[in-house]
Amino acid sequence: MSDAALWTALADPHRRAIVALLLERPRPVGEIAEACGLSQPGTSKHLKVLREAGLVRVRHDAQRRVYALDPGPIITLDAWLAPYRKLWNDSLDALGRRLDETASDPPDTPLPKD
Amino acid sequence: MSDAALWTALADPHRRAIVALLLERPRPVGEIAEACGLSQPGTSKHLKVLREAGLVRVRHDAQRRVYALDPGPIITLDAWLAPYRKLWNDSLDALGRRLDETASDPPDTPLPKD
């Protein structure tokens, strides 16, 4: 349920952009709208979806509504991801754990296919 | 390939169910269809989306197509999530971190039991 709402909320690129914006700092609606190139009503609608998914929360500041990230759902996503993280750890092992970061001196590189 | 395809693919609950199934072990289409209560054509279409998002890969076994998870996109998701993970770590700190766990990732902290 809330899990589904979370995925649905993050499925939209504009909403991911909003979330990324709010990662830097809380912002009022107008600022988000301009930064994302969205209309004000459109921004409000996206924010509503994010709010109902629990991803953001609002602080009333006079007429302004300042939105900020709520870290809660991030934990949910992280938990969902955990089993798969284990998967790619195994996978790295199986391939010789020589991905494109930090590794630079394997004696012989067996050239994984594809 | 795109980030968007990945999120779109995971936005569907049936596809998340398929991914969860494939986490246990690779499976042929028919088995996935039955396990998820989906029709065979529907399952094939979902698998196509997952394939194009890079989340699964196919192994041809006679007439069977055995699908397996591809760990690549998981890394992408994990990278996307990383900044937010930092956010909720900060959040826990701010609260006095007397919650459950705030494990960072030294060489051996393999996610106790999720």
Add this chain to the structure above:
DNA sequence: GGCATGTATTCCTTGACAGGCATATAACTG
């Protein structure tokens, strides 16, 4: 009170899927 600012909500239209069905393709069996 009236007006300006900032945000939310409603209505409408359009486009993107998901699901069901029939059918096409591929590979094994005899």
Add this chain to the structure above:
DNA sequence: CAGTTATATGCCTGTCAAGGAATACATGCC
């Protein structure tokens, strides 16, 4: 070869969500 199993694809339809425009709501200021 024909028949059978396993999967993919094409078409159709209903549903749902995103975007735009106009408007309602809320708050501060004079």
